[in-house]
Amino acid sequence: MCKTCGCSLPRTGAGDTATVDVVARLLQANDRFAAHNRDHFNSHRVIAFNLMSSPGAGKTALLEATINALKADFRLAVIEGDLETDNDARRIRAHGIPAVQITTGGGCHLDANMIHDALHDLPLSQLDIVFIENVGNLVCPAGFDLGQHRNIVLLSATEGDDKPAKYPVMFRGADLVLLTKMDLIPFLDDFDPPSAERAVRDLANAAPVISLSARKAINLDAWEAWLRAEVAAIRSSQNATTEPHGGTHHHGHHHRPAVA
Amino acid sequence: MHELAICQALIAQIEAVAGKRAARVRQVYLGIGPLAGVEPRLLADAYPLVCAGTIAEGSRLDIEATDIRVRCRTCGAETTATPNLLICGACGDWHTDLLAGDELLLLRIELETREDAVEIADV
Numbered sequence: 001m002c003k004t005c006g007c008s009l010p011r012t013g014a015g016d017t018a019t020v021d022v023v024a025r026l027l028q029a030n031d032r033f034a035a036h037n038r039d040h041f042n043s044h045r046v047i048a049f050n051l052m053s054s055p056g057a058g059k060t061a062l063l064e065a066t067i068n069a070l071k072a073d074f075r076l077a078v079i080e081g082d083l084e085t086d087n088d089a090r091r092i093r094a095h096g097i098p099a100v101q102i103t104t105g106g107g108c109h110l111d112a113n114m115i116h117d118a119l120h121d122l123p124l125s126q127l128d129i130v131f132i133e134n135v136g137n138l139v140c141p142a143g144f145d146l147g148q149h150r151n152i153v154l155l156s157a158t159e160g161d162d163k164p165a166k167y168p169v170m171f172r173g174a175d176l177v178l179l180t181k182m183d184l185i186p187f188l189d190d191f192d193p194p195s196a197e198r199a200v201r202d203l204a205n206a207a208p209v210i211s212l213s214a215r216k217a218i219n220l221d222a223w224e225a226w227l228r229a230e231v232a233a234i235r236s237s238q239n240a241t242t243e244p245h246g247g248t249h250h251h252g253h254h255h256r257p258a259v260a
Numbered sequence: 261m262h263e264l265a266i267c268q269a270l271i272a273q274i275e276a277v278a279g280k281r282a283a284r285v286r287q288v289y290l291g292i293g294p295l296a297g298v299e300p301r302l303l304a305d306a307y308p309l310v311c312a313g314t315i316a317e318g319s320r321l322d323i324e325a326t327d328i329r330v331r332c333r334t335c336g337a338e339t340t341a342t343p344n345l346l347i348c349g350a351c352g353d354w355h356t357d358l359l360a361g362d363e364l365l366l367l368r369i370e371l372e373t374r375e376d377a378v379e380i381a382d383v
Contacts, residue, residue: 016373017286020277026290026364029269108262140262143297143364165344169297169362172346201354204330204346 030144033112037119037147042241044124047234048132049227050146052170053154054163055136058180058214060088062154062223063131065214067095069224074128074231079118081110081135088133098122109140112147129231138167149234150175157181157191164199172203176210176226183213263302266364267310273366274316282371285319289369293326294343295362300325328361 025031041048051059060080067076078099080088089101100118102110115132122130132148134141153174155163158181164171171177177200179193197209208226212219270288278285292300300323307321328341332348333356339349341361347354 017370018282018373019368019370021368022273022277022366023368024273024366026266026270026273026366029272107265109265111265139297143262143266168344168346169295172295199344202345202347204354204356204358206355 027143027145030112033116034145034147037112037115038149039147040116040119040124041130041147041149042238044127045235045238046124046127046130047231047238048130048146048148049150049152049230050132050134050141050148051152051154052134052138052141052174053136053156053180054138054159057136057154057156057159059133059136059154060091061214062178062180062212063092063133064095065217065220066131066224066227067092067097069220070129070227071095071097075126077122077127077130079110079115079122079130079132081114081133083107083135104135108135108137109144110134110146111144115146138163138170142167142170142173150230152176152178154178154180155196157184157188159191161191161193161196162199164196164203168203171200172205174200174205174207175230176207177205178223179209179211181213181215182211182218183216263299264306264310266298267303267306270307270366271310271314271316274369275314277369278315278371281373282315283374285316285369285371287320287322287370288316289322289324289367291324291326291363291365291367293361293363294328295358296364298364324367326360326363329359330356331359332356 053059063078070076076097078092078097080092080099080101081104082088082101083104083106086101089099092099100121102114102118104110110132132146151174153171155177157179179196185191193211200207200209210219210222210226212223214220274285274288292298304321304323311317311319328343329338330341330346330348331338332351332353334353335348335351337348337350338359341347341349346356346358348356
């Protein structure tokens with residue numbers, strides 16, 4: 001049996017050939033889940049930020065610093081994506097914030113369906129902001145809409161200032177670029193923050209670029225100000241376009257297991 | 261490795277289109293831009309593996325690579341660009357809008373119809 005070209009497959013029927021024009025987004029199933037997640041967020045007046053970076057750029061450390069700065073004013077939660085372990089979720093919970101850990105078991109990105117499942121483990125009606133910490137990876141997460149309101153991409157000082165040129169799909173979609181671990185700049189002679197910003201502009205991306213250090217609390221005020229401004233902007237659009245959530249929400253969809 | 265996940269999504273869409281009307285799928289045409297974040301070669305490698313046991317088993321995958329085109333907000337020119345240099349090819353300004361190049365599309369499917377298929381319904 002030839003299984004390479006399909007020449008031995010049974011030919012049932014007349015064998016007429018038809019060409020069907022489709023022209024559909026290849027990830028339309030993910031897009032539908034993402035739109036559904038966005039509806040969930042909006043109907044609960046929750047704002048979702050998607051944090052993406054390479055592994056070790058400081059996403060969790062930034063979230064820890066951010067939680068301490070914002071938890072007096074906002075009800076926060078975190079969805080953590082990792083291949084294995086719930087270490088990051090435990091770090092977040094230590095700050096008194098609910099955290100759901102998604103372990104992808106080797107999967108290189110979070111998809112909208114995984115986020116949807118995680119949302120059922122969060123008390124959305126008692127939250128203001130959900131941070132999604134994506135799997136550390138500058139490639140795959142860029143392709144999957146999760147239903148977030150804003151994308152935040154981190155680039156750490158140890159990675160090199162040309163990362164936006166190397167990973168254009170990721171950095172082109174950023175609503176904010178954070179240059180992290182700036183306390184290490186004195187020890188690194190090859191990371192030039194203005195060069196990193198130029199590489200972002202070369203992608204026709206006008207997103208703000210903020211240099212900071214979460215560990216040394218450098219310039220966290222600028223990041224916090226951006227967050228507060230975006231929360232206000234998103235809230236006003238939520239108030240303009242959606243009705244408040246009634247609390248008797250019916251799920252008009254079927255739940256299915258996530259795919260890789 | 262997300263090409264595998266994209267391939268699985270593709271097969272689901274092919275099955276939805278081909279459904280009961282097709283005996284088998286002959287050829288599948290995709291349009292993928294350089295800014296789609298998908299490596300066509302990896303997708304082509306994953307395709308036969310994901311097709312196995314489905315209506316698309318044995319089908320050929322044709323990937324049309326599209327060009328990147330941008331329109332300048334400053335001078336209005338429409339020019340081609342490269343993935344990490346999306347500036348205006350005429351005046352060099354970076355304030356551009358992407359016109360094409362981030363597509364990730366299933367364009368069309370060539371299939372062998374079944375004798376008992378009545379009509380090809382709209383997708």
